[in-house]
Amino acid sequence: EVVVNRIAAGEIIQRPANALKELLENSLDAKSSQIQVQVKAGGLKLLQIQDNGTGIRKDDLGIVCERFTTSKLCKFEDLTQIATFGFRGEALASISHVAHMQIQTKTKQEPCGYKASYADGKLQGAPKPCAGNQGTIITIEDLFYSMPQRRQALKSPAEEFQKLSDVVSKYAVHNPHVGFTLKKQGEAQPALKTPVNSSRKENIRIIYGSAISKELLELTYKDDTFKFQMDALLTQVNYSAKKGVMLLFINQRLVESPALKSSLDGIYSTYLPRGQHPFIYMSLQLPPQNLDVNVHPTKHEVHFLYQDEIIERIKEQVEAQLLGSNA
Numbered sequence: 175e176v177v178v179n180r181i182a183a184g185e186i187i188q189r190p191a192n193a194l195k196e197l198l199e200n201s202l203d204a205k206s207s208q209i210q211v212q213v214k215a216g217g218l219k220l221l222q223i224q225d226n227g228t229g230i231r232k233d234d235l236g237i238v239c240e241r242f243t244t245s246k247l248c249k250f251e252d253l254t255q256i257a258t259f260g261f262r263g264e265a266l267a268s269i270s271h272v273a274h275m276q277i278q279t280k281t282k283q284e285p286c287g288y289k290a291s292y293a294d295g296k297l298q299g300a301p302k303p304c305a306g307n308q309g310t311i312i313t314i315e316d317l318f319y320s321m322p323q324r325r326q327a328l329k330s331p332a333e334e335f336q337k338l339s340d341v342v343s344k345y346a347v348h349n350p351h352v353g354f355t356l357k358k359q360g361e362a363q364p365a366l367k368t369p370v371n372s373s374r375k376e377n378i379r380i381i382y383g384s385a386i387s388k389e390l391l392e393l394t395y396k397d398d399t400f401k402f403q404m405d406a407l408l409t410q411v412n413y414s415a416k417k418g419v420m421l422l423f424i425n426q427r428l429v430e431s432p433a434l435k436s437s438l439d440g441i442y443s444t445y446l447p448r449g450q451h452p453f454i455y456m457s458l459q460l461p462p463q464n465l466d467v468n469v470h471p472t473k474h475e476v477h478f479l480y481q482d483e484i485i486e487r488i489k490e491q492v493e494a495q496l497l498g499s500n501a
């Protein structure tokens with residue numbers, strides 16, 4: 175049974191960046207305003223995330239790593255919605271099957287914090303009381319120690335670090351009210367840092383500034399027919415960059431939509447001088463029941479109802495904006 179669970183977990187957590195995405199979402203769900211990430215060897219030796227969110231109650235420490243248990247059930251009316259928002263209760267369980275995991279956490283209500291270790295989905299011993307501020311520190315060590323082949327298939331620590339940095343960057347742009355830090359263990363200066371209560375434009379400048387060549391264009395649009403809202407910031411990356419940058423969030427989750435991406439890439443290649451690539455931040459709000467939840471969890475690839483129509487409308491808006499700015 176352990177082996178089967180491990181294989182299933184390895185499908186969900188394929189590399190450090192997958193784990194980090196899940197952990198960042200948990201910290202954001204817990205209403206943190208500061209999130210600090212520390213890594214060693216591209217997250218393969220150590221991936222630690224510290225937040226100042228709600229914390230986890232002592233009584234819940236026994237179940238957070240069981241598959242399909244989530245404390246977020248009460249927030250939603252039905253199970254489809256939960257799955258749609260990414261609350262599957264699988265992330266911590268999966269991580270605990272493929273790495274050594276420790277949680278240190280303190281809630282506002284409890285007088286002290288607790289520290290707990292996990293292996294293969296189970297709490298190891300009783301949580302131990304400890305000092306600490308409100309919030310949660312999740313420490314993941316030796317990712318894929320139990321799956322040597324998976325570990326070998328991964329890219330170099332430097333490339334894994336690049337992917338981690340990419341994930342933090344995107345969440346930082348989308349959540350400018352939260353201060354993010356990404357640090358390599360042992361280095362004095364963070365590799366990435368954004369202030370608390372920043373703005374999207376400011377965070378884009380901090381993170382992608384040197385790659386961007388033009389002003390950011392702001393675009394917001396609400397569509398009553400297909401029931402979606404779009405907020406976007408558009409510009410282009412400078413000549414030296416070989417490809418564009420796309421940050422796509424749907425209902426607050428970082429996702430990929432190949433259909434939308436290729437449509438937007440198409441607009442840029444039609445209207446921009448050759449060799450110019452897009453920089454696109456886009457956040458879409460859709461009715462959760464219109465999102466397809468049956469796509470494989472690792473892909474972060476989404477499909478949604480009225481996809482063609484919605485993409486067409488987005489395209490019209492972006493075209494008009496780009497044309498207007500070039501006129």
Ligand code: ADP
Nearest residue numbers: 200204229238244245261262263264265266310
């Ligand atoms: P899900 O997010 O789908 O509920 P996870 O496996 O990602 O499932 O997390 C399990 C549970 O652990 C969450 O429902 C939440 O109660 C708790 N949790 C995880 N990380 C944090 C955190 N950083 N702060 C507070 N609670 C957390």
Ligand code: MG
Nearest residue numbers: 196199200265
């Ligand atoms: Mg989660």
